[in-house]
Amino acid sequence: MELFRGWRAWLAGLALLAASSPALASYAIYSGRIGGSDITFVVERRNAVQRAIYFYDRYRTPIRLKPAFLHQTRDLGMDELDAAGLPVARLRFDRADFFRSTARLTGTWTDYRSRQALPLELELVAYLDSDDAWPAGRHPLLQAASSERFYFQVPMDESDAAVRTIEVMDKSSGKRWQTLELAQPGCNRGMDTVQVVLERGLTQLRMAQTPYCPGVVFEWDPVAERFEDRLR
Structure with a gap:
């Protein structure tokens, strides 16, 4: 009976882990700048899809980016969305490599309406995957x-x-x-x-x-x- 209970507990734990992670994901957390403004930027990679959010450190209101298959996108870009879910700006990366091995990323933020373009710079702060966290x-x-x-x-x-x-x-x-x-x-x-x-x-x-x-x-x-x- 005790063995059966232990087996049930193990299965329940396995089910919780599977439910909490429907597909293995990793997260890259960055500190950086858009033009002269400091930002915090987070990218989630799940399968072949990249999702991201960021905020300006002055206001700290998260902004969503439209999910993208960056390896299939010619200009390596993601659309910034407004509160209604409409694209208002484009974040283009010189190298869309959101891995622990790439400590620094650069690119350009471009406003769709005004066409104003600002440099984008990101420095990797932390990286989380299914094995561990860096730094520990x-x-x-x-x-x-x-x-x-x-x-x-x-x-x-x-x-x-x-x-x-x-x-x-x-x-x-x-x-x-x-x-x-x-x-x-x-x-x-x-x-x-x-x-x-x-x-x-x-x-x-x-x-x-x-x-x-x-x-x-x-x-x-x-x-x-x-x-x-x-x-x-």
Whole structure:
């Protein structure tokens, strides 16, 4: 009986790992500049698709880029999207090599409307894949969703690790406002692990529930000025 229970636990753990990582992914985290503005830039590679988000360090509001098959794109570029999902600018890379072995990337950011072009420079800060993290330790993975006041990070030490905490970051200062501890490890969905919704006029942070992953809902308490776990 004990052997059977152990076997069931092993299968459950394997299922959680598979659900948290539907396809092996890696993440490259960069610090850089567009023109004279400092930025933080994150690229996710899953199979042959590259997805990316970035923010200007002055404002700290994540901006999505349109997913791309960069090895099939002649100019090695990705479109920057506005809040409505429409392309507003083009990020072109001289070399679209988002691997640990490439410490520095250069390119050009071009505004579609004005045609203004600015130099793009990126320096690799951290790299996460299914084996480990470089440098060793936990690194915050920026989330694509944000609220008016906060942006969010998920600390990870490898790309397919289960999620245990969510960091609530103050946009105005860039400092951590709160760390949310999950009652049970949640599924890792990369840069889309945390969803932000407005419910009854209050901001909620959610992680989707699946057959193998517990759902998570944290809701903003305007009196305490904290997010509270609504499922406990």
